[in-house]
Amino acid sequence: MYKNKIWRWEIFCHVMELLGVLSVLGLACIFQFALQEIPCSLCLLQRLGLFGIALGFLMNLRFGFRPSHYAIVILSGIFTALVALRQIALHILPGTQDYGIPLFGLHLYTWSFIIAMIVVVFTTLILGIDRQYFSTTNRLIMNKWWHGLFAISFLLCLLNCAATLAECGFYKCPADPTHYLL
């Protein structure tokens, strides 16, 4: 009963964190396609890091809770935070131009840093719950809702992949893009 309760709590935390990260990535896509904001190279690297975080959570849900999956989440979180911090540093001085439209008073790269740090701290806290690793049958039974969650993640990644190909091709992305290559 106790193990079951812990397991359900862990699943809930994972789904919440996953939905948070996916909504940020979805919002970035809305900014890109609806508001015609072409992402810079650092913005794309942050998206890559956020996808890494989502991948770690999805692996935990699909294959059961393992420290190696949490390692993926934390490494991706640190990577996202470092890239976001670099972009914040580029625009922090007075007189330097900022990049993109602010959301609730903060730019998307600042939100990206905040979310990455929340993910790193929260994941470090939940990976310390030892009981989750004892059960050998902590894998998820896939139903249509879980398949839907996996499908949304995959399609979002596919959309970003296509958009990156259209923006940069197979070359290095420009720091301040003004148009799509294709």
Add this chain to the structure above:
Amino acid sequence: MAFAFIFMMLAFGLTWMGKRQVIIPIFYLVLLMGTFLFITDITTKLSIQL
């Protein structure tokens, strides 16, 4: 950059299909690519500033 996204998409697809063995090496490859691109970005801007 596009290669990193292609490999990430592959990792998502393999997770969905349930093939665990190759996902972790693919992820570390993507992370390596991302780190390389990040360092390239920093050094390019630094060389312009200097």
